[in-house]
Amino acid sequence: FTPKRLAGRKVVITAGPTFEAIDPVRGITNSSSGKMGYAIATACVRAGAEVVLVSGPVMLPAPLGVRRVSVSSALQMRDAVFAALPGADVFIGVAAVADYRPVQAAEHKIKKSGASISIDLTPNPDILAEVAGGPNAPFCVGFAAESRDLDGYAEGKRRSKRLPLLVGNLVADGLGGDDNTVILYDDAGKHPLPRAAKPVIAERIVEHLASLLPAGAGQ
């Protein structure tokens, strides 16, 4: 790993799940430990970048040298990302953002009765697609955790979200654990990485993205 590959670069990263409130004590969330996103943040700091980590609720300490902005919902995550974005060279979306949120959270705790109930859900914005499709978009990296047909879904997402780099993994290989098996997808094709601990995978991913990064001011 060439040290300081990201010196002078600003990187914004999302990590962890989002939590979409149903009422004051309940909500919809995704299962995400935040370990991969936090490992990527650490690897970016080690490579010399200025790092803003926009994090959903996780049980992890903020990595040294990272500015962490803690959020709960997808809408809060989007606001925090766009607030951090000016001047960013790279955006890495690692968060497991909830696809839907309740149309309106109940003000008070919903009481149970014998009747069945339903919750109206509305789609959340796709933060990564909005950043990648916006004006002056930074170099955008996405993640795709799939339970099957990884190549098909990963390439489809890379194209539809307009990402130069996407990191794919099978859910069974990485979710919640300390190790992961990932494949990198870019314009040149697919690059499988050997199974390794998440901090090792993170360094490989950062090394790869640094090699694809267009030369910027001060480089």
Ligand code: C5P
């Ligand atoms: O489409 P899918 O959710 O599988 O795409 C995953 C990628 O998109 C991840 O990089 C994730 O962080 C990002 N994403 C996002 N906002 C969403 C959904 C996904 O930034 N609402």
